Amino acid sequence: MGNIGRRPGAGGSLLPHRRFTAGGDTYLYAAESGGLFRMDDGVRDALSALASSGSGDVPAEFVSDLRRAGLLGTPGECGEAGPAVHPPLRLRTLVLMLTTSCNLACRYCYEDREEGCVPQAAGTETPGEMSPETLGKSVGFLLDRSGEARKVSVVLFGGEPLLRFPLLRDAVREARAMAEARGKEISFSLTTNGTLLTAEIARFLRENRVSVCVSIDGPREVHDVNRPYASGRGSYEDVARGIAHLVENRNGYPLAARVTLGSGAVDVRATFRHLRGLGFDEVGFAPASAAEGSRTALAAEELDAVLDGFRDLAAGYVDDVRERRMPAFSNMTQILGLIHRGDPMPYPCGAGIGMLAADPSGVLYPCHRLCGVGDPMGDPTRGIASDARARFLDGARRRRESGCDACWAKNFCAGGCYHDAYLRQGDLFAPSTHYCRWIRELFLLGLRTYVRIQNETPTFLDAVLGERGIA
Amino acid sequence: MKHLKGVNRKGKKVEQGKADLPAVEAQGSIPFMHTCTSVFNPGYEIDWTGSTKQLCTPIETDLFGTTDMYCWWPGQAPDTYNNPDWNADCTRAMKDWMKLKVVKPEW
Numbered sequence: 001m002g003n004i005g006r007r008p009g010a011g012g013s014l015l016p017h018r019r020f021t022a023g024g025d026t027y028l029y030a031a032e033s034g035g036l037f038r039m040d041d042g043v044r045d046a047l048s049a050l051a052s053s054g055s056g057d058v059p060a061e062f063v064s065d066l067r068r069a070g071l072l073g074t075p076g077e078c079g080e081a082g083p084a085v086h087p088p089l090r091l092r093t094l095v096l097m098l099t100t101s102c103n104l105a106c107r108y109c110y111e112d113r114e115e116g117c118v119p120q121a122a123g124t125e126t127p128g129e130m131s132p133e134t135l136g137k138s139v140g141f142l143l144d145r146s147g148e149a150r151k152v153s154v155v156l157f158g159g160e161p162l163l164r165f166p167l168l169r170d171a172v173r174e175a176r177a178m179a180e181a182r183g184k185e186i187s188f189s190l191t192t193n194g195t196l197l198t199a200e201i202a203r204f205l206r207e208n209r210v211s212v213c214v215s216i217d218g219p220r221e222v223h224d225v226n227r228p229y230a231s232g233r234g235s236y237e238d239v240a241r242g243i244a245h246l247v248e249n250r251n252g253y254p255l256a257a258r259v260t261l262g263s264g265a266v267d268v269r270a271t272f273r274h275l276r277g278l279g280f281d282e283v284g285f286a287p288a289s290a291a292e293g294s295r296t297a298l299a300a301e302e303l304d305a306v307l308d309g310f311r312d313l314a315a316g317y318v319d320d321v322r323e324r325r326m327p328a329f330s331n332m333t334q335i336l337g338l339i340h341r342g343d344p345m346p347y348p349c350g351a352g353i354g355m356l357a358a359d360p361s362g363v364l365y366p367c368h369r370l371c372g373v374g375d376p377m378g379d380p381t382r383g384i385a386s387d388a389r390a391r392f393l394d395g396a397r398r399r400r401e402s403g404c405d406a407c408w409a410k411n412f413c414a415g416g417c418y419h420d421a422y423l424r425q426g427d428l429f430a431p432s433t434h435y436c437r438w439i440r441e442l443f444l445l446g447l448r449t450y451v452r453i454q455n456e457t458p459t460f461l462d463a464v465l466g467e468r469g470i471a
Numbered sequence: 472m473k474h475l476k477g478v479n480r481k482g483k484k485v486e487q488g489k490a491d492l493p494a495v496e497a498q499g500s501i502p503f504m505h506t507c508t509s510v511f512n513p514g515y516e517i518d519w520t521g522s523t524k525q526l527c528t529p530i531e532t533d534l535f536g537t538t539d540m541y542c543w544w545p546g547q548a549p550d551t552y553n554n555p556d557w558n559a560d561c562t563r564a565m566k567d568w569m570k571l572k573v574v575k576p577e578w
Contacts, residue, residue, distance in 0.1 A: 027478065035482035037475040046474075065472045069485055148563070183563060342481025454478055 033070030034342030095357035108288035108296035128360030141380035197242030211253035218271035247279035254281035268309035335446035369419035395429035
């Protein structure tokens with residue numbers, strides 16, 4: 001508390017921030033507060049003086065403004081944050097790994113052992129299958145541990161969850177009944193490779209209000225490179241047929257595509273156009289999680305090409321907003337939501353905080369990607385393993401202290417995906433430094449896009465981004 | 472603030488003096504959705520931005536939010552080892568709080 005009464009100019013250093021110009025104005029994003037400001041020329045001069053000679057030469061009124069905005073302070077002043085106090089578990093989302101089996105053998109899959117997914121009959125371990133009993137217990141656990149939250153969500157995941165469609169169908173009905181009995185609202189989302197979708201399944205998903213995300217990488221020639229069956233045959237044709245069933249059975253939720261960008265498949269503009277043409281309402285891109293030097297990891301120049309494509313998609317996003325069309329580039333929607341709210345984000349995602357994943361035997365992990373990696377976080381019968389959870393969140397905190405705290409993009413990245421760090425560096429909590437430059441460029445693109453929309457169509461920001469949660 | 476004009480929601484709050492804690496104040500806190508406030512800030516009436524949006528839960532429903540070990544301001548509740556069902560009839564605290572069992576030590 002000692003800093004509240006400090007006189008302006010008595011020390012204090014510049015805290016992480018980013019200056020940029022857009023439409024002839026100069027803006028300032030302050031990472032400590034999450035505030036985005038338009039600044040005048042006086043602030044520009046003050047920042048230059050601060051950078052070269054400290055706050056002694058800067059007029060008090062600027063020092064005061066910069067302190068309030070979170071630009072100026074003495075981070076070490078408060079000392080250590082004290083014993084680690086972690087956010088309480090507020091379980092809202094449970095990912096259910098219905099099966100670890102998959103009918104595809106994608107080249108970049110993180111279920112990867114050596115070559116693609118584990119086919120059902122091969123491999124040293126039998127693929128896990130969730131039993132109806134485990135599934136019921138897991139949903140009960142979610143409802144029990146969601147406290148007073150009225151809305152909870154279940155993500156139906158795998159492997160390929162539609163390999164277990166009968167289980168999935170019963171689970172949705174049973175879970176909804178369980179939730180209703182407790183006065184809660186439950187929502188379901190399904191992530192699928194799309195190959196097993198039939199008209200019957202699509203009707204079920206519509207009637208039961210299950211939102212669907214299909215993993216598809218683009219036009220046939222792109223998709224089939226990385227997403228073949230174990231036999232080597234491409235899966236595009238089957239996925240496209242499945243998508244047609246979904247389009248015929250729209251249920252009011254946006255139909256989402258998730259594109260994994262692997263080496264050699266980085267034309268995001270063409271992919272975006274193609275997927276919009278198939279009927280998707282939202283298209284999101286993510287680089288494949290891959291070990292350094294693996295054949296699917298994106299090379300530096302490919303990451304740059306992705307960024308160039310994103311710049312075009314961002315321009316299209318602004319056009320869509322201006323013309324009152326719902327924009328489909330979902331990466332941008334997520335970034336704009338973060339910027340709009342401006343909440344500091346000490347963790348990269350909700351893993352272990354608002355989200356857990358249950359593996360096929362019901363054992364809980366921080367997220368679906370971390371099933372089997374690191375310590376389990378408990379199970380529905382014995383509850384949360386508090387010590388394992390504390391160790392996980394301790395690791396996440398240490399990561400921030402290892403350099404990320406001084407980065408202006410920390411609220412966007414917070415060190416990056418734990419699983420990606422594990423694959424690349426063998427350590428869940430190593431910051432994903434291989435993406436630093438890319439992440440900063442992407443966040444800067446988000447800031448520029450935000451300012452353009454704020455100047456042209458400000459009503460969009462509150463109406464669409466205002467209450468969107470962090471995934 | 473004369474020289475900086477808030478653009479995003481947080482920037483506007485800072486400009487209006489609704490989030491004017493010095494930045495370093497926030498560093499020891501756990502500013503994340505659904506969390507409580509830092510120990511130096513006011514209790515769980517408001518969060519460090521001055522609103523109630525980041526609190527564990529609304530105050531009136533905070534019974535279960537403040538009885539686990541991760542809360543800054545733990546509420547007093549019976550130990551669940553000896554009294555496993557002290558809250559068995561209280562599925563929705565806001566509605567059912569009167570059904571909480573009174574736990575008295577046996578002498």
